[in-house]
Amino acid sequence: MTEVINKSLRDSKGARWGALAVVSFTMLCGYYINYVISPLKPLLEEYMGWTSADFGVWNSAYGWFNVFFLMLIFGGIILDKMGVRFTGLGAALTMIVGTALQYYAIEFPMEGTILGFKSSIAIGALGFGIFGMGVEIAGITVSKIIVKWFKGKELALAMGLEMATARMGTALALAVPLPMAKALGVNGMPSISAPIMLGLGLLVAGFIAFLWYTFMDKKLEKSEGISDEVSEEDAFKVSDILFIIKNKGFWLIALLCVLFYSGIFPFLYYATDLMINKYGVNEDFAGAIPSLLPFGTIILTPFFGNLYDRKGKGATIMLIGSVMLLAVHSFFAAPILNHYIIAIVLIILLGVTFSLVPSAMWPSVPKIIPEKQLGSAYALIFWVQNWGLMGMPLLIGIVLEKYCKVVDDNGVFSHYDYTLPMVIFAATGLLAIIVAAALKAEDKKKGYGLERPNMA
Numbered sequence: 072m073t074e075v076i077n078k079s080l081r082d083s084k085g086a087r088w089g090a091l092a093v094v095s096f097t098m099l100c101g102y103y104i105n106y107v108i109s110p111l112k113p114l115l116e117e118y119m120g121w122t123s124a125d126f127g128v129w130n131s132a133y134g135w136f137n138v139f140f141l142m143l144i145f146g147g148i149i150l151d152k153m154g155v156r157f158t159g160l161g162a163a164l165t166m167i168v169g170t171a172l173q174y175y176a177i178e179f180p181m182e183g184t185i186l187g188f189k190s191s192i193a194i195g196a197l198g199f200g201i202f203g204m205g206v207e208i209a210g211i212t213v214s215k216i217i218v219k220w221f222k223g224k225e226l227a228l229a230m231g232l233e234m235a236t237a238r239m240g241t242a243l244a245l246a247v248p249l250p251m252a253k254a255l256g257v258n259g260m261p262s263i264s265a266p267i268m269l270g271l272g273l274l275v276a277g278f279i280a281f282l283w284y285t286f287m288d289k290k291l292e293k294s295e296g297i298s299d300e301v302s303e304e305d306a307f308k309v310s311d312i313l314f315i316i317k318n319k320g321f322w323l324i325a326l327l328c329v330l331f332y333s334g335i336f337p338f339l340y341y342a343t344d345l346m347i348n349k350y351g352v353n354e355d356f357a358g359a360i361p362s363l364l365p366f367g368t369i370i371l372t373p374f375f376g377n378l379y380d381r382k383g384k385g386a387t388i389m390l391i392g393s394v395m396l397l398a399v400h401s402f403f404a405a406p407i408l409n410h411y412i413i414a415i416v417l418i419i420l421l422g423v424t425f426s427l428v429p430s431a432m433w434p435s436v437p438k439i440i441p442e443k444q445l446g447s448a449y450a451l452i453f454w455v456q457n458w459g460l461m462g463m464p465l466l467i468g469i470v471l472e473k474y475c476k477v478v479d480d481n482g483v484f485s486h487y488d489y490t491l492p493m494v495i496f497a498a499t500g501l502l503a504i505i506v507a508a509a510l511k512a513e514d515k516k517k518g519y520g521l522e523r524p525n526m527a
């Protein structure tokens with residue numbers, strides 16, 4: 072007698088890892104644009120008259136719509152209501168629109184001001200804000216997609232691999248734009264918009280990849296006998312949000328997320344400039360050192376994710392990562408330690424830190440929040456995180472402009488002193504340690520299972 076077993080497409084290794092590869096590529100394209108202007112800071116100041124505060128405003132715009140217009144929360148609600156296919160395609164399109172605006176602002180600089188900001192900064196920041204909305208909503212969509220395919224399987228490894236792929240985009244963005252802008256320049260004037268044009272092309276490719284994924288998603292649902300992407304039972308309800316925000320574990324994860332990521336992502340905006348100003352690295356190579364950070368995470372995030380899947384210890388991993396964040400930024404702040412080799416070692420250690428916490432944090436959320444509320448839960452966590460992603464670059468930009476300019480004997484600007492900004496980044500590590508310890512204690516009390524392996 073032959074037994075017929077209806078298998079879900081999730082059970083096929085090829086299908087689930089294939090789906091992961093496709094959506095991860097879309098994220099890689101988004102993460103490239105996220106950091107594309109970071110290494111261009113010195114060129115923007117020299118050739119376009121930007122100040123550090125302008126740079127801070129542009130980068131903080133990333134969170135404007137997410138934070139103030141609650142676009143992330145609406146994104147989460149749309150995700151839980153309309154499903155991953157609709158939301159993912161919308162997010163990918165939003166990234167393209169926002170980036171087109173950024174390209175326009177850099178390629179066609181405008182005179183005058185808008186709402187007190189230089190016109191080009193205002194238009195470009197608006198574009199970055201729209202992009203930020205798209206990439207964040209894409210992020211929660213992809214997290215939900217990974218849970219859909221990998222729950223009860225290699226969940227943390229899959230999330231680690233997705234982050235690793237996305238961070239290749241970050242590494243590219245830190246290493247490529249400055250040499251590219253210089254190489255494509257004409258008559259000594261660098262082509263600052265060229266790296267953004269490259270990103271625009273990548274985003275279109277990312278959109279096409281996600282379109283491809285939608286077919287895989289339909290196949291998955293067909294294999295599981297689901298005809299409608301969002302069933303009655305799974306559809307979003309306002310009570311879901313109330314359920315999530317009443318959960319102490321959720322708040323501890325969200326707080327840890329905003330503190331930890333405020334010490335990393337905004338740091339990356341300034342890392343190239345730090346290498347030039349503190350460690351005296353040549354402009355042409357300065358981006359290569361911070362780009363080691365995402366490269367390290369490419370190997371280590373899946374490694375720690377796999378460890379969490381098999382051995383557990385998620386809360387402990389997050390605590391160790393937070394301690395390392397404090398240690399690394401404290402060394403960056405120390406004024407006498409200014410040899411570039413120290414910078415390389417610290418960046419590598421920061422890469423380890425940046426692998427530890429995310430590899431344990433994101434796969435821990437489904438242990439605290441039920442799957443049907445996951446879209447909203449990830450969205451709420453990203454919303455809290457975006458306060459930091461928005462506030463920190465602005466704070467650092469203003470601090471640099473006001474308190475860190477060093478002038479030579481003739482009163483001419485010589486360089487930025489990064490001590491104070493790095494002390495601020497170190498403070499995020501200190502606060503993260505306190506929250507990570509509280510999360511570990513709460514896990515012990517409530518039994519979320521953060522210290523237990525993910526695989527059955």
Ligand SMILES: C[C@H](NC(=O)[C@@H](N)CCCCN)C(=O)O
Pocket residue numbers: 102105206207210234237332336429433453456
């Ligand atoms: C998975 C996690 N994603 C985030 O934190 C998102 N808010 C996207 C941030 C994008 C900034 N580059 C991560 O990338 O670790």
